[in-house]
Amino acid sequence: MAEDKRLMKGNEAIGEAAVRAGCRAYFGYPITPQNELTAYMAKNMLDKKRTFIQAESEVSAINMVYGAAATGARTMTSSSSPGLSLKQEGISYACGADLPLVIVNVQRSGPGLGGISPGQSDYFQSTRGGGHGDYYHLVLAPKSVQEAADLTYEAFDLADRWRMPVMILADGLIGQMMEGVVLPPARDLAALPRKPWAVGRQADSHRPINHVTSINLVPDELEAANRKRFARYDEIKQAEVRFEEVNTEKAELVFVAYGTSSRVCLGALEMAKKAGVELGLFRPISLWPFPEKRVAELAAKGKKFLAVEMSMGQMVEDVRLAANGKTEVGFYGRCGGNIPSEEEVFAEAMRLVGTKSGK
Amino acid sequence: MELAYGHPKSLKPIQTKYCPGCGHGVIHRLVAEVVDEMGLQERSIILNPVGCAIWADLYFDFDSVQPAHGRTPAAATGIKRMLPDHLVICYQGDGDLAAIGTAEAVHAANRGEKFTTIFVNNAIYGMTGGQMAPTTLVGQKATTAPYGRDPIEAGMGYPIRVCELLATLGGTKYLARGSVDTAVNVRKTKQYIKKAFEAQMRGEGFSMVEVLSPCPTNWQMSPPEAAEWVGQSMAAFYPLGEIKNTLEEAKR
Ligand SMILES: Cc1ncc(C[n+]2csc(CCOP(=O)(O)OP(=O)(O)O)c2C)c(N)n1
Numbered sequence: 001m002a003e004d005k006r007l008m009k010g011n012e013a014i015g016e017a018a019v020r021a022g023c024r025a026y027f028g029y030p031i032t033p034q035n036e037l038t039a040y041m042a043k044n045m046l047d048k049k050r051t052f053i054q055a056e057s058e059v060s061a062i063n064m065v066y067g068a069a070a071t072g073a074r075t076m077t078s079s080s081s082p083g084l085s086l087k088q089e090g091i092s093y094a095c096g097a098d099l100p101l102v103i104v105n106v107q108r109s110g111p112g113l114g115g116i117s118p119g120q121s122d123y124f125q126s127t128r129g130g131g132h133g134d135y136y137h138l139v140l141a142p143k144s145v146q147e148a149a150d151l152t153y154e155a156f157d158l159a160d161r162w163r164m165p166v167m168i169l170a171d172g173l174i175g176q177m178m179e180g181v182v183l184p185p186a187r188d189l190a191a192l193p194r195k196p197w198a199v200g201r202q203a204d205s206h207r208p209i210n211h212v213t214s215i216n217l218v219p220d221e222l223e224a225a226n227r228k229r230f231a232r233y234d235e236i237k238q239a240e241v242r243f244e245e246v247n248t249e250k251a252e253l254v255f256v257a258y259g260t261s262s263r264v265c266l267g268a269l270e271m272a273k274k275a276g277v278e279l280g281l282f283r284p285i286s287l288w289p290f291p292e293k294r295v296a297e298l299a300a301k302g303k304k305f306l307a308v309e310m311s312m313g314q315m316v317e318d319v320r321l322a323a324n325g326k327t328e329v330g331f332y333g334r335c336g337g338n339i340p341s342e343e344e345v346f347a348e349a350m351r352l353v354g355t356k357s358g359k
Numbered sequence: 360m361e362l363a364y365g366h367p368k369s370l371k372p373i374q375t376k377y378c379p380g381c382g383h384g385v386i387h388r389l390v391a392e393v394v395d396e397m398g399l400q401e402r403s404i405i406l407n408p409v410g411c412a413i414w415a416d417l418y419f420d421f422d423s424v425q426p427a428h429g430r431t432p433a434a435a436t437g438i439k440r441m442l443p444d445h446l447v448i449c450y451q452g453d454g455d456l457a458a459i460g461t462a463e464a465v466h467a468a469n470r471g472e473k474f475t476t477i478f479v480n481n482a483i484y485g486m487t488g489g490q491m492a493p494t495t496l497v498g499q500k501a502t503t504a505p506y507g508r509d510p511i512e513a514g515m516g517y518p519i520r521v522c523e524l525l526a527t528l529g530g531t532k533y534l535a536r537g538s539v540d541t542a543v544n545v546r547k548t549k550q551y552i553k554k555a556f557e558a559q560m561r562g563e564g565f566s567m568v569e570v571l572s573p574c575p576t577n578w579q580m581s582p583p584e585a586a587e588w589v590g591q592s593m594a595a596f597y598p599l600g601e602i603k604n605t606l607e608e609a610k611r
Contacts, residue, residue, distance in 0.1 A: 025440060025441060051440045051441070057462060059463075060430070061433075063426055063430035063433035064433045066427075066433075066437060067435060067438040067439075067441075068440065070424045070437070071437075071442055090427060199423070199438070200404060200422060200445055202401040206401065209422050209423070210422050211423045211425070212423070212425065213425035215413060
């Protein structure tokens with residue numbers, strides 16, 4: 001079969017990948033810079049007789065997803081930063097009830113209403129379990145339209161495999177820009193994984209009744225359920241860590257950056273090459289689980305790090321935790337909707353390369 | 360010999376945790392009887408809400424989904440859209456439906472979501488110990504309205520008539536208000552529930568049965584006093600009957 005290549009906006013590519021992954025229900029609420037995604041889903045779900053609802057709020061949208069996921073259907077919601085704040089309650093419940101679903105955050109700048117330009121300041125909220133209670137969920141950060149489509153497509157499989165929400169953490173630039181994208185094949189809806197824990201269709205098998213719930217008032221039982229979930233988190237940390245490395249072997253200083261920021265760093269790597277300096281890039285793709293082992297290995301080799309983010313410094317804390325004092329960890333960030341320039345990032349790297357190692 | 364009266368199959372034969380005189384147990388039973396009569400035990404899903412009825416999943420012998428406080432109609436929307444041939448029962452208290460979840464309830468109703476809301480109006484927050492509810496009557500005492508609900512001076516607002524509020528919306532097809540204070544009203548309430556469930560299974564649109572229900576514990580009354588208060592005080596403000604019926608069969 002000829003490859004299905006198109007020129008698409010990131011928001012639309014995410015939508016198309018979701019449709020092809022077998023998403024049967026999408027629930028959203030308008031917010032810039034992800035509006036194209038909601039509109040794309042309206043057009044491309046309704047024409048296939050799948051469910052699309054423009055909900056009355058992000059709170060409602062995530063709870064519609066909660067209900068649809070409880071029936072075992074593949075389901076998704078998307079929003080941007082302020083909307084994600086509203087979804088946190090629902091995400092906590094979904095994690096507590098072990099429901100697979102997909103959430104897309106096309107980040108903008110904050111706090112508060114902030115701006116509509118790209119940001120990366122929802123890293124804490126996304127990777128630390130942004131709602132109440134002890135929980136985590138997978139967080140994947142694309143750097144391009146192609147990767148946004150690929151990760152979204154895979155997110156549905158990961159959600160089903162691990163029975164948890166999977167978040168695609170993009171930003172306004174990835175959502176808005178157009179790039180060539182090779183689209184994955186459409187999934188056969190009849191061949192999607194079966195979910196014996198889901199509600200509905202009891203008459204088919206006469207199975208015992210199912211409950212989807214997160215409540216448990218017996219402390220020992222709730223603790224046991226939480227511990228069981230954390231044992232699963234340990235497995236995920238073994239199985240699902242993803243990252244990309246560029247020139248980290250030769251480099252004296254390694255940028256650590258994800259999504260849009262990592263592309264800026266790639267530009268700075270080119271500038272460094274011309275200047276005869278070896279810089280590298282370490283790009284976490286899975287933000288949770290964070291690639292802490294590999295960061296620790298690079299730290300042990302004496303590489304200096306420079307974390308670059310469109311925030312006041314959030315992911316850098318994970319880099320510092322992983323480096324555990326073995327090396328110097330610098331930070332360069334822009335925020336408010338600004339994207340760091342290659343020149344700024346290169347200049348900061350050169351300043352750090354010039355300094356004594358902090359070992 | 361034919362069995363004239365027995366325990367509904369859809370309700371487990373166990374004692375509930377509900378307080379003596381509480382309406383939830385009676386309402387559970389009515390729902391279960393109708394589910395049985397319609398032969399839908401293996402095709403029913405109940406949403407057990409945050410509130411006293413969170414225990415519903417212990418008692419109903421069919422599938423259940425427990426959503427966040429007030430988000431019950433949103434979760435019910437997701438379920439019903441995925442399983443349109445199932446009976447989806449969105450069970451809610453007055454705090455769940457008419458305070459924290461007002462937006463979800465109004466918009467699910469307005470979209471004409473094809474599930475049935477069983478709205479248990481006990482004019483109080485039961486689970487959390489007797490705080491004022493949006494349906495608390497003027498002058499009625501609650502832990503957070505210790506001198507009685509005062510709409511003007513204390514700015515506590517007025518009790519909300521939910522059926523009447525939803526009746527203006529195009530998506531609502533059947534809105535009835537029953538009560539479980541007397542045997543007659545219990546029987547009528549069951550008829551409303553049956554009409555609503557049948558309308559749901561025909562896919563007609565949003566249906567809701569509000570049930571005036573006693574909460575002797577938090578009203579600090581004996582069960583007989585509480586039942587009397589439902590009939591005298593609550594029913595005086597919340598009129599019983601079919602508030603809106605635009606079902607196809609009603610038009611004939
Ligand atoms: C977000 C959130 N806020 C508050 C609560 C605490 N809470 C539990 S039940 C309840 C009130 C329920 O009252 P109602 O819906 O009238 O049902 P009832 O218990 O009277 O049957 C509240 C406020 C909660 N669980 N979650």
